[in-house]
Amino acid sequence: xxxxxxxxxxxxxxxxxxxxxxxxxxxxxxxxxxxxxxxxxxxxxxxxxxxxxxxxxxxxxxxxxxxxxxxxxxxxxxxxxxxxxxxxxxxxxxxxxxxxxxxxxxxxxxxxxxxxxxxxxxxxxxxxxxxxxxxxxxxxxxxxxxxxxxxxxxxxxxxxxxxxxxxxxxxxxxxxxxxxxxxxxxxxxxxxxxxxxxxxxxxxxxxxxxxxxxxxxxxxxxxxxxxxxxxxxxxxxxxxxxxxxxxxxxxxxxxxxxxxxxxxxxxxxxxxxxxxxxxxxxxxxxxxxxxxxxxxxxxxxxxxxxxxxxxxxxxxxxxxxxxxx
Amino acid sequence: xxxxxxxxxxxxxxxxxxxxxxxxxxxxxxxxxxxxxxxxxxxxxxxxxxxxxxxxxxxxxxxxxxxxxxxxxxxxxxxxxxxxxxxxxxxxxxxxxxxxxxxxxxxxxxxxxxxxxxxxxxxxxxxxxxxxxxxxxxxxxxxxxxxxxxxxxxxxxxxxxxxxxxxxxxxxxxxxxxxxxxxxxxxxxxxxxxxxxxxxxxxxxxxxxxxxxxxxxxxxxxxxxxxxxxxxxxxxxxxxxxxxxxxxxxxxxxxxxxxxxxxxxxxxxxxxxxxxxxxxxxxxxxxxxxxxxxxxxxxxxxxxxxxxxxxxxxxxxxxxxxxxxxxxxxxxxxxxxxxxxxxxxxxxxxxxxxxxxxxxxxxxxxxxxxxxxxxxxxxxxxxxxxxxxxxxxxxxxxxxxxxxxxxxxxxxxxxxxxxxxxxxxxxxxxxxxxxxxxx
Numbered sequence: 001x002x003x004x005x006x007x008x009x010x011x012x013x014x015x016x017x018x019x020x021x022x023x024x025x026x027x028x029x030x031x032x033x034x035x036x037x038x039x040x041x042x043x044x045x046x047x048x049x050x051x052x053x054x055x056x057x058x059x060x061x062x063x064x065x066x067x068x069x070x071x072x073x074x075x076x077x078x079x080x081x082x083x084x085x086x087x088x089x090x091x092x093x094x095x096x097x098x099x100x101x102x103x104x105x106x107x108x109x110x111x112x113x114x115x116x117x118x119x120x121x122x123x124x125x126x127x128x129x130x131x132x133x134x135x136x137x138x139x140x141x142x143x144x145x146x147x148x149x150x151x152x153x154x155x156x157x158x159x160x161x162x163x164x165x166x167x168x169x170x171x172x173x174x175x176x177x178x179x180x181x182x183x184x185x186x187x188x189x190x191x192x193x194x195x196x197x198x199x200x201x202x203x204x205x206x207x208x209x210x211x212x213x214x215x216x217x218x219x220x221x222x223x224x225x226x227x228x229x230x231x232x233x234x235x236x237x238x239x240x241x242x243x244x245x246x247x248x249x250x251x252x253x254x255x256x257x258x259x260x261x262x263x264x265x266x267x268x269x270x271x272x273x274x275x276x277x278x279x280x281x282x283x284x285x286x287x288x289x290x291x292x293x294x295x296x297x298x299x300x301x302x303x304x305x306x307x308x309x310x311x312x313x314x315x316x317x318x319x320x321x322x323x324x325x
Numbered sequence: 326x327x328x329x330x331x332x333x334x335x336x337x338x339x340x341x342x343x344x345x346x347x348x349x350x351x352x353x354x355x356x357x358x359x360x361x362x363x364x365x366x367x368x369x370x371x372x373x374x375x376x377x378x379x380x381x382x383x384x385x386x387x388x389x390x391x392x393x394x395x396x397x398x399x400x401x402x403x404x405x406x407x408x409x410x411x412x413x414x415x416x417x418x419x420x421x422x423x424x425x426x427x428x429x430x431x432x433x434x435x436x437x438x439x440x441x442x443x444x445x446x447x448x449x450x451x452x453x454x455x456x457x458x459x460x461x462x463x464x465x466x467x468x469x470x471x472x473x474x475x476x477x478x479x480x481x482x483x484x485x486x487x488x489x490x491x492x493x494x495x496x497x498x499x500x501x502x503x504x505x506x507x508x509x510x511x512x513x514x515x516x517x518x519x520x521x522x523x524x525x526x527x528x529x530x531x532x533x534x535x536x537x538x539x540x541x542x543x544x545x546x547x548x549x550x551x552x553x554x555x556x557x558x559x560x561x562x563x564x565x566x567x568x569x570x571x572x573x574x575x576x577x578x579x580x581x582x583x584x585x586x587x588x589x590x591x592x593x594x595x596x597x598x599x600x601x602x603x604x605x606x607x608x609x610x611x612x613x614x615x616x617x618x619x620x621x622x623x624x625x626x627x628x629x630x631x632x633x634x635x636x637x638x639x640x641x642x643x644x645x646x647x648x649x650x651x652x653x654x655x656x657x658x659x660x661x662x663x664x665x666x667x668x669x670x671x672x673x674x675x676x677x678x679x680x681x682x683x684x685x686x687x688x689x690x691x692x693x694x695x696x697x698x699x700x701x702x703x704x705x706x707x708x709x710x711x712x713x714x715x716x717x718x719x720x721x722x723x724x725x726x727x728x729x730x731x732x733x734x735x736x737x738x739x740x741x742x743x744x745x746x747x748x749x750x751x752x753x754x755x756x757x758x759x760x761x762x763x764x
Contacts, residue, residue, distance in 0.1 A: 075420040077445075162534075162596045163588060165603055183534065183591035184745060270535035271734070273590050273741040278734075289416060290733045291764050292441075 069298040075288065082295075089295040090303070099300070101275060102283040109194055109265075109279055110258040114251055116198035121205025121250075125213055126239075128206075146203035154267035157196050158183070186276035189269055193277045197264050201257065205250055212246035213239070245322050252315045259308055280304050369657035372403040373664055376410050376419075376429040380487060380647075381681025388680050396667050402660040410434075423447050423652065430655030431664060439475070439483035439650040440725040449651040450480030454662045463669050466687040468705070474646045474714055474722050483648035484665070487683035490644040491539070491546040492708045493630040494615050496623065499526060499607040508608075510634040511575060518584035521607040529576075529585045530600065530609030532592035533740040538732045540589065541740035543610040545715065546643040547572040551635040554717030555761070560726045562761035563719070564754045571636065573743055573750035580746035590744040594618070613684055613704050629700045632711055644712030646723065647683060684709065735760030 064079070069089055073082030093099050124142055128135060145153065161168045161182035169180050182188050216239065224234045240247070262281045265271060271278035271286065278286070280300055288297035377389055386409055393407040408429070410418050415434065422428035423442060442448045455472065458464040464472070471485040495507055500517065503524055508514035518528025533540025548554050553568030579585050586592070586600065598618045600606040608630070609615065616624035632640045649668075651661040669687075676685045676694035684705060685691050695701040714720070715727040730736055739757040742748040748756075 075417050078424055158593060158596070162592065163599060163603075163605075165599075165605075179587070181588050181591075184588045189591065267535065269591065270737070272534065272737055273745060274738045274747070275734070286734045289414065292416070292728065293764075 065298045065301060068294045069302050071295055073294045074292045075294055077294075085295065089299040093296050093299045093303070098275065098278070098283060099280075102278050102280045105190065105277065106259060106279040106281075108190070109197065109261075110255055112194045113197040113201060113258040113261075114254045116194070117201035117205045117254060118209075118247070118250065120198065120202040121207075122209045124202070124206045125209035126235075128210060129213055142206060143203045145200045150200065150263045151267060153196070153200055154264070157192070157268060161192060183269060184273055186273055189273055189276050193265055193268055196268060197258065197261065200264065201254060204257075205254065208246055208250040209243060212243035216242050245319055248315050248319045248322065252312050252319075255311055255315075256308055259304060369401050369660045370403050371656040372406045373398075373431065373656055373660050374408065374429040375405050375664065375668075376408045376432040376434075378415065378433050379409055379411060380433070380683065381675075384678070385675065385680035385682055388675055388678055392668065392671050392674065395671065396664060398660070399663060402663055403656050405664050423654070426654050428652060428654060430661050431649065431651050433486055433647065433649050435728075436645050436647055436731065437723060437725060437728040439648055440477065440723060441728060442650070442652070443477055443479070443482040444725050447652055447654070448482050449653045449655065449658050449661065450482065451475075451484050451651060452480045453658070454484065454651070454665060455481055457662065457666065458669075461666070463666070463687070466689050468686060468688060468691070468709055470710070470712075470721065471646055471686055475648055476722055477724070483650040484669075485646045485686040486649045487647045488644060488686060488709065488712075489612050489647060489683045490704060490708050490712055491542050491610060491612065491642050492704060493608060493610055493633065494627050495608040495630050496601070496604070496606075496626045497628050498626040499604060503607075507628070507630050508633060509631050511636055514633055515579065515582075515584070517608070518579060518582070522583055526605060526607040527584060527586045527589075527600070528607050529579050529589075530597060530606030530611075531585070531589050531744065532594055532597035533589065533737065533744055534591040534593045534596065537592060537594050537597070538736070539594070539611055540592075540744060541732075541736040542643050544573065544576065544740055544743060546610070546641070547576060547635075549641040549643055549713050549717045550633060550639065552637050552639050552641070552718060554713065554715075554719070555730055555757075556716045556719045556726065558719035560716065560720060560724050562726075562729070562758055564758040564761065565751065568637070568718075569754055570750045573753060575636075576743055577746060577748075577750055580744065585744060585746075587745065590741040613701060614681070616700070617681070627700070629703045629708070632707055640711045641717075642708055642712050643715065643717075644709060646686075646714065648723075729761050729764040733764070735764065 067079045068082070070084060070086055071079060071082035072085045072089075073079070128139060128142075132138070160166055163169070164173075164179075168182065172178075172180050180188070182192050220238055220242070221234055224238050229237060259279075260281055261279070262285060265277055265279055265282050266285070269277045271282045281304065284297045284300040284304070287293050287300065291297075375393060379386065389409075390407050393405050396405045398404055410432075416438075419428060419432070419434055419438060419442075439448055455464055467485060468488075471488070472481070475481055475483045475485065493508075495517075499521065500507060503520040503526075505517045505520040506513075508517045514528070521528045531540045531543050545555060548569045551568045551572040553566050553572060555562055555564055555569075557563035576585075580587075586605070589597070592600075597606065597609065597611075601609060601615075601619045602623050604623075616627050619627070632642060634640055649665065651658065651665070655661050673685075673687075673690045673693060674680075675682050676690050679694075684701070685694065691702075691705050695705065714723050715731055716722055716724055735757055738760070739753055742753050742756075743750075
């Protein structure tokens with residue numbers, strides 16, 4: 001094969017012709033056995049151990065969970081031992097008042113968690129874009145809620161609000177609001193748990209939006225300014241559309257984080273008082289490890305997975321739409 | 326130019342096919358190992374697996390391991406292998422191990438664990454062991470009523486190991502500061518609460534938030550104190566009884582009168598002990614280990630109260646006979662029994678060295694370890710004998726159905742609704758009955 005000049009190679013590349021001389025996608029003849037072609041079978045064999053591991057680690061647990069969800073089992077019974085009950089677990093779960101309550105709380109927790117953390121994260125990302133002293137130090141400090149282990153955060157928040165001698169009740173009583181029962185009152189407990197979630201999540205949003213904002217060309221703001229746009233118009237008409245792809249991705253991720261968030265709730269309230277802060281994942285835990293009923297527990301988990309897949313798909317379509325536009 | 330591996334060139338004698346073959350063989354071996362059942366074909370000389378729980382801090386683990394390491398098996402029996410299982414998800418740990426026949430030969434665990442595995446045919450009954458212990462003196466050394474609390478219709482599912490009792494502590498200094506004398510019955514308890522309230526102190530200290538099952542235990546202990554409880558003679562939930570309603574009405578009255586911290590429903594154990602240290606709780610319903618949870622100054626003021634006399638003239642409280650069980654999947658039952666006999670003859674140091682484990686099941690250990698501790702002596706002498714299991718009033722034993730109640734969400738909901746005063750006694754008990762029946 002002739003080597004050819006650089007110009008010829010560039011021409012080939014522009015026409016979409018590979019180094020070997022064929023266009024990508026053209027059918028290889030039976031006798032056309034390149035070294036890569038001969039190695040394909042070997043490469044496939046090399047992939048088998050990894051594929052086996054993938055099946056064992058991902059496909060097997062999901063399949064096992066699906067089987068458990070249609071059986072009346074306990075954590076100590078094997079699928080071969082537990083009786084088959086069809087979709088009874090799903091029907092029982094979906095028609096129970098506990099599930100409905102947990103689903104509604106999960107919805108509120110997720111909506112507030114996603115948009116609350118996004119608004120605060122975006123605000124800090126915009127603030128950190130301006131020239132302020134000790135910018136890097138602020139960034140590190142703002143990341144702390146995300147970095148600190150949730151066990152430590154939950155303990156700190158408990159200390160902050162739990163007893164009458166805690167700092168927040170003391171501060172409130174100084175301005176005349178006495179007997180605030182933050183974790184004992186069902187509504188207040190829900191609010192505290194949601195605020196706690198927003199607090200530990202906004203640094204993630206801040207990082208996501210900071211990276212998106214860093215790629216925005218500052219000239220577009222100059223152009224908008226020349227066109228007479230106000231700061232609010234620049235934000236809503238320029239910044240948000242430009243970072244919308246990252247925004248949707250962060251929403252997808254945070255939705256998954258919120259729906260699957262077990263430690264935030266469990267460490268702070270354990271789902272109480274009187275189930276007020278029980279989310280679907282906490283309900284699934286209670287069913288599996290307190291009630292010893294793996295059927296309803298896995299049914300809840302699979303329903304959650306289905307909902308998450310639907311929500312993620314809708315948001316990903318939105319991302320695709322943004323890309324096309 | 327050919328790229329060379331930084332670990333040196335691959336010898337020419339090893340072909341790609343050989344590497345693939347080796348990889349495939351390794352994968353197959355791993356797969357077969359993962360799928361093959363373990364533990365089959367046990368013989369008595371194989372090592373005996375003993376799994377124990379963290380009943381105390383590191384000092385407990387060290388001492389327990391030392392005791393087990395000292396076991397010199399008789400000829401034909403294997404040595405004992407020690408493993409500590411953490412409380413986090415311990416049910417899952419045991420369940421999966423036992424289901425796959427890779428579990429222990431002997432273990433402690435949750436209070437109802439033995440009964441769960443007994444119902445699945447996994448437990449080796451302790452009848453022969455107890456018969457042997459009648460000859461060597463261990464059986465007669467058990468505190469009264471303990472051994473039989475672990476009896477099922479088929480045999481003894483386990484043997485008592487350490488005890489947990491719900492009881493009342495009071496802060497001597499705080500009671501003296503308000504001129505109150507220690508309570509002896511429900512009426513005098515209310516009087517002490519009233520006196521403490523005048524100084525902004527809660528008389529009824531408890532906690533039922535994250536990690537705090539003691540609040541629900543305490544409510545059950547009041548029911549037992551009044552001749553009630555949660556289960557009938559057939560081991561089924563029977564919550565809505567006159568005794569239980571009266572007991573819960575009494576607690577709701579305490580809540581209404583402001584003797585119970587309105588935040589107690591959501592308090593963690595740490596919150597409650599902070600309230601003790603801050604002199605906001607004058608008394609607390611808790612376990613024998615309370616002094617170790619509060620600061621030294623508060624601990625020195627804590628005194629165990631007498632068991633309260635209920636309105637029906639009865640005494641009673643809730644106790645938990647934590648236990649040790651033997652499994653059928655073991656090198657041999659004789660080996661398990663030989664090990665347990667050694668362990669019970671040598672476990673005294675777990676208490677004499679104050680490793681943090683609950684109350685001892687043997688009288689000889691209680692007298693050796695707590696002769697100079699008036700509070701623990703009072704618990705063993707006054708509270709343990711009136712203790713009943715969660716199975717009261719129908720049963721004096723532990724049984725499988727108790728797992729539906731102890732530490733479960735319906736019990737948390739029940740306790741939180743009572744302690745927040747947001748319900749009536751009858752409604753709360755009816756909701757609990759419904760939840761326990763459907764569980």
